[in-house]
Amino acid sequence: MSTGTPAPPPASPQPPTPLPPTHLPPTPLPPTAADPVLRGASEVVGGPAGRRLAGPGPWWARPLPVLLALTSVLVALGALTKHHCRARGWSTPDQFTHACYSDLPVVYTSSGLAEGLGPYADGTSLGQPPVTAALAWLVGLLAPDGTGADAQRGYFDAAAVVVLVAALVTVAAVAVAAGARRRWDALLLALSPLLVLTALVSFDLVGVALATAGLAAWARRRPVAAGLLLGLAVAARTYPLLLLLAIALVALRAGRRRAALTTLAVAVAAWVAVSAPVALAAPGAWSAHLRDWFGRPAxxxxxxxxxxxxxxxxxxxxxxxxxxxxxxxxxxxxxxxxVLLVALLVLWAPRRPRLPQVAFLLVAGVCLLGPAFPVQASLWLAPLAVLAVPRWREHLLWWAAEAASFGAVWLFIAGQSTPERALPPQFYALFLLLRLAAVAWLVVVVVRDVRSPWRDPVRGEGLDDPAGGDVDGRPDALVVRVA
Structure with missing residues (x-):
């Protein structure tokens, strides 16, 4: 007969507890304290910021005014790089050999808008989603009549103001999504040469601004506003669909489905409200940008x-x-x-990835593997790269590759009309691979940070996910383990 004590009854499962809250000061971390590259470079001007700069300081030295001022300077520099075309008109091959090409005036004079046609009228060949098409038409109302150099110049000038506003909104949204502690990370966007090189190539930055503002609204726990902005962003550029997918994935792992479903529902409603009238009135013109995608050459x-x-x-x-x-x-x-690999990574990683990391991986994969990766598409990646990889070294490498590829693609295109000034195809292939490799390296860094969260600069500060909104600081509800 056994004399041992009976085994205790099994304990009832305990509900998951939230991650421990962080108690970091709300004062933004100085850039020289957050990044080793800036810390080393700061020795030229006296070393990293110390306690005298730790306070809030005057209003004009705080993050947002500085970020907006720097953004304005870089967009103005971008306008200066288009001076040759602005003075002489956007004509081939000069617009390529001087690297001042822009879709803005070229599409205006070639699509029918300059002749007074509406964005989806018969004879118009915009091939753009509704928000972008409507914006292109509205800007055209401010330009002089005709299709000559004066009309192009007037249209470009008006469009440049719209792009500047979009750039300011994008940088401010990144600063909000980065959180109070890492507000200065937005310097990586405010000082990005992409604003100089590609901001004025097209209206893509308007869609980027809407999408980034949507992420900022999600970060501030405003799911309805996030859905509205992301729905409009999808109606301007298609890629923000991937941001909605990223929100769904991180919410699934954190078990915060209600906020994510609210955002998704509002985004669908906003997209339908904008697209349905156009689709019903001019279905062929509305769907042109979708039809053109299928069967297109590389x-x-x-x-x-x-x-x-x-x-x-x-x-x-x-x-x-x-x-x-x-x-x-x-x-x-x-x-x-x-997309399957990224979804598996989100659900399998030892700690839930941050929302910007997931969004960046999805958008970067679409850019790297798509049928085209035009120079302005790098603007889709820029805000997400700042939030996902807030490291100056990686961004400097990426910027160098983007700048080299930017010059190479225009010289290669110029060769189609002036072969004697062409960049040989093997050299363009080299620069193309260099750009793809730079983006792929950012992907590798993000995956490494997801698998080893202590490497992540944001997680290293004791933060969870400043841009995560409703999932920030929440425990995992669904984890997939792969043998």
Whole structure:
């Protein structure tokens, strides 16, 4: 007969407890204290910021005024780089050899807007989502009549003001999403050469501003406002769909489905409210930007363009590379695989990834594997890269690759009309690969930080996810373990 004591009854499962709150001062961390590259560079001007600069300081030295002032300077520098085209008109090949090409005046005079047509009228060939098309038409109302140099110049000037406002909104939204402690991280965007090189190439920055403002609203726990802004962003550029997917994934892991569903529902409603009237009135014109995507050949910046460049380098001037159908199939298959991998990473990582990390991985994969990766598409990545990888070293490497690729693509395009001034295809292929490698390196850094959270500069400050909104500081509700 056993004389041991009976085993105690099994304990009832305990509900998950939130992560311990952090008690960091709300004062923004000086940039020289947050990043080793800036800390070393600051020795030139006396060393890192000390206790005298630890306080709030005068209003004009606080993060937001400084960030907005620097952003304005860089966008103005970008306008100066377009001076040759602005003075003489956007004509081929000058607009490429002087690297001052811009879709803004070129599309205005070639799409029918300059002739007084509406954004979706018969004879208009904008091929843009509704918000972008409407904005292009409204700006055209401020330009002189006609299709000459004066009309182009007037349109460009009016569009530059819109782009400047979009840049200011984007930088302010990044500062909000970064949180009070790391407000100065937005310097990585305010000082980014991408604002100089690509901000005035198109209206893409308007969609980026709406999308980033949506993330900032989510970070401030405003799911309805986040959904409204992200829905409008999808109606301006398609890529913000991936930001909604990122919100859904992190909310799924944290078990905070209600806020995510609210944001998704409002985003769908906002998109429908903007798109439905246009789709019903002019279905063909509204869907043009979607139809054109399918069956398109490989475009500039895409890895699927490399076979054509290799053929051209071998002496085949009429090389076509991969068939358009193959490009579409490869793009869709690799995108599907990439989204699955990112979703698995979100649910499998030892600690829930931060929302900007997930969003950056999704958008970077779409850019790297898409049928085209134009220079202005890097603006989609810029705010997300700041929030996901707040390290100056990685951004400096990326900026260098972007600048080199920016010059290379215009010289390569110029060669189609002036072969004697062309960049050989093998050199353009080299710069294309350099740019893809730089973005891929950012992806590697993000994945490394997700797998080893102590490497993440934000998590290293004791923060959880300043941009996470309703999931910030929440415990995991769903974790997938892969053997």
């Amino acid at each position: 475009g500039y910046g895409s890895p699927w363009l490399l076979p054509q460049l290799v053929e051209r380098a071998g002496g085949d001037a009429d090389a076509t590379g991969l068939p358009p159908g193959a490009v579409t199939a490869l793009t869709l298959c690799t995108w599907f695989a990439w």
